[in-house]
Amino acid sequence: MRGSLHVAAALALVFMTSAAVVAAPQGDRVLPAEQYTTDKGRRLGATHARALHDLNAVLYHCWPWVETQRASIGFYRPKNATQDDRYLSVRIFIEQDASPIFSRLPFEQRAAAMFSRYVGPLLRRMTVSPAVAADPNLDGFTTILEWTKQAAPAGGRPIHETIAVFVDKATAIEYLSGRIDIKALATRARVLGFDGETALGAITLGPTYDDNFVSTYKVANYQLEQGVTCQ
Amino acid sequence: MRSVRGKLLLLTVVILSVAGCATGEEWNTWYTHRTHFASYDHLGFSVRNTEGGTPRVTRQDIALARDEGWWGKPITVSQEQILER
Helix, strand or coil: CHHHHHHHHHHHHHHHHHHHCCCCCCHHHECCHHHCCCHHHHHHHHHCHHHHHHHHHHHHHHCCCEECCCCCEEEEEECCCCCCCCEEEEEEEECCCCCHHHHHCCHHHHHHHHHHHHHHHHHHHHCCCHHHHHCCCCCEEEEEEEEECCCCCECCECEEEEEEEEEEHHHHHHHHCCCCCHHHHHHHCEEEEEECCEEEEECCCCCCCCCCHHHHCCCCCEECCCCCCCC | CHHHHHHHHHHHHHHHHHHHCCCHHHHHHHHHCHHHHHCCHHHCHHHHCCCCCCCCEEHHHHHHHHHCCCCCCCECCCHHHCEEC
16 A cells, blocks of 8 residues: 555656656756867767757657667767767667567577668668768768667666677768668678677678668657657 | 487577577568557556547657656666767
């Protein structure tokens, strides 16, 4: 009984609070321009700040089943790059139901399924502003996809699986213009895998395919904020 | 004796290889039903909706649910392992 009261009180607090919360994405999802370590990074961050915040808003409103964390969006340099290559980078956590079929797939096939579903749509949204892709200081695109591993939690904490996909700008533009398909994109991308905090190194994806999930899936009863439109 | 060890080794390899790979049938099932695996049904947003009213889920509901930490702090790779500022 006491537990029920606690739950009811918590729920009441949640819903009372929700009325006061402005339904807008948090600006801290975008790395501030002053936090880049090189002039090239700072310049990109400042020049395209609006495009980054627009991307943040699109993900927040139009892909409500994914989550971004602080500084998930920015012009980062791939770790251990030999020069100051700047890639427009986005990291998303993908919420999805547990599936025994999905969990039985080898990691490379789970990664391929996520790649097929999200990399193309992300690239399209990352280049909505023509000025971003046209900027000569931009060298490529990074999409980091993470999802819950279907395994027993470790110490009560869920484990995430992650892939980091690096695509150079020329390849991305070829894909976006339809000159190469998703399979060629997957072949030319560099993909790193992670099991929790453990690096698996570069991986070769399983079969990739065109997946229209992002353009067709709707969260049941989801209501867009007034004035927001999604394409 | 050597032959028995060889057979055991072979059997182990076969079991491991079968266990580690999805069958073609499993992959096909995932592929053909792939849109099924992103439902938000488990979030339980129905508590927000009154009986007879039009059910709705707002972006606030989803954000607040996450902020409440329903899923716990995950074990995952840090951004610094992948990217530099």
